Amino acid sequence: MPDLSRLDPLKPFLPWLLLALGLVAPFALSAYDLNLLARFMAMGILALGLVLIWGHGGILSLGQGVFFGLGGYAIALHMKLADLPSGEIPDFMVWSGRDSLPFWWTPFSSPAFTIAAILIVPTLVGALFSWAVFHRRVGGTYFALITQALALAFSTLIISRQDVTGGFNGLTDFYSVFGFGLASPGTGSGLYWVTLAVLCVAFVALRWLLASRFGILLRAARDGENRVRFLGYSPTPFKVVAFAIAAMLAGVGGALFTLHAGVVSPALIGVVPSIEMVVWVAIGGRYSLAGAIVGALLVNLARDAVSSAFPELWLYLMGALFIFVVTLLPRGLAGLVKRKAA
Template sequence: MSAPGTTSAPAALWRRPAVRVWIGVAVAAVVLFGLAPAVLSDFRLNLLAKFLCLAMVAVGIGLAWGRGGMLVLGQGVFFGIGGYLMAMHMKLSDAGPGGVPDFMLLYGDGVVPGWWEPFRSPLVTVLAILVLPAGTAALLGLAVFRRRVRGAYFAILSQALAAAFAILLVGQQKVTGGTNGLNGFRSFFGYDLADPVNKRMLYFIAAGVLIAMVVVVRLLMVSRYGELLVAVRDQENRVRFLGYDPANVKVVAYAIAACFAGIGGALFAPVVGIISPADVGVIPSIGFLVGVAIGGRATLLGPVLGAVAVSWAETGLSEQFPSFWTYFQGALFILVVAFLPQGFASLGGLWRRRRAAGAAPGEPPTDPGPTGTAPGHATADDGAGTTTTDDARTAGRTA
């Protein structure tokens, strides 16, 4: 038996945030790879695959916004870049060697533009999906962050970029399909998309990629770079005085988030069967952000759970109440921001702190959480095992 006042080894192990995080990742893997395929129909499984593609965008937003403090309202741009690149390859593949996609015969002059031709190659397509969104974000980030543009100004700029990108896609109907987008894909890297087995394969690919992204973000969170990113978010000037360039730190997180969004868009196109300007504009970009805010932007799994939950609710409620969902989503977002600024993922930490405070009346709580943290910033148990109560100390530890 354990001595009075002592904690058993399993309980002490469970209190470690890192252990809880990896257990959560393991449970998610079991659910995605074992439970969901066993109990869901092919239609529902394909719907879940769509939600997982959207959750990939949320993982990147959690890194850029939750850890880096960058309010990104234009992730639809990078989602669209990845989606359209994959769609271009699939349309060219369906047309055959030297063939012309069907929509170009309908809207255009029947000639494939020269800049489309490289995407007949699967290798070029995959490399472009990984590089172009990240490279675009890096160039934009360097131009913006070096001029110390941040906060609402950066948010408005990124949102304007999403609006401009959607307008560009609509205007270039001959090469993008216009408002109809690109659709009617028959194959995915040679696999027939009409085959239910291949549709399940797409689900497993999406699930595996999402878990890999979560692991990458977790490793970044606990690294020296992750600590520096949090320090830049909380006290950018102090980090600059310590000799670091905050712009470079932000650019890395922004580029990773863009890469994740591009991959999500690339898988979204074959899963859903269409990519259009309606999937990449301002409204989808805000929708990505709402899911992250509701789930918990400063946690590891919160953005994923929030994105999946919001997408599931949108699908269910919009079918029953087409004109009600938008109002419900807005009201839920306002309530979360007002009463749970760290999202629903923070409920566990609040419950533990209240339980610790009530366990020993008159004594300080054993897990009070950090004090003096700026509103809207991460708290002690943020899924990464780090705290941000003294930002200068965090930055100094990485120096």
């Protein structure tokens, strides 16, 4: 099995350090800070998918917010239904003039269906979308623009259907999930451990995938698509599978984020959030799985601190960070570590 240390210079010490910090955090942080950390870890799951498609596949997606939103809205639908008395509908539907649930809401009353939807729907949408685009050999800047348009269309659709999606305000006011009260300290702690476990499983699975023959051919397609075709391989299936996996990870991250944040709305899934997701990975290092997690944590921690004190300053600061990284640290913080180690 190929050694990925050349591709991921943060191996092996940083993943173990991150795991140790994650295990210690519940005993060292307040409930609020632990909840905040769990949200950012959920975002780290999405960031891992971007490393797969952007760093190792050369596929820049500016629309990961779509899949993040699909997972987030799936779990939100279930929680809204779980909290409703029998025969009633959510209050925002009443205010919008509806008198019954949409037919596609009803299956989300089942926990099993909801979990399946979180895993399958983003994966299926990502696979169908990417196949339609890659089958026509669209890539590079054109693909990035198409995914950005997809994010804009999705957020616009959510906003325009106020009567069934909550519109611009999104869905909130959740009280329980799968029978556990969200206000209970035990539930918050349990959700943190679930998020940490999912992040670890995603990290290990992607390391294995990138070290496999699939990862080798994915990087080969990134570096020379025509050469891969000349050798008898079609790059399309590899790119479609990678994009579908990244979409699934984004959906899972969106569902976990919604559980911790208690809200999902178009403000979290549109064009700007999708670009911010790319910035996390660029800063951490788009070739490094551990670097992407660090980037997601650091950028969002900085966002929480800066935007609380200077709300109007954050977007300028993030833009400056992105320009700095792209021009001086094209491999992000992971590349800086490798440079110093050398």
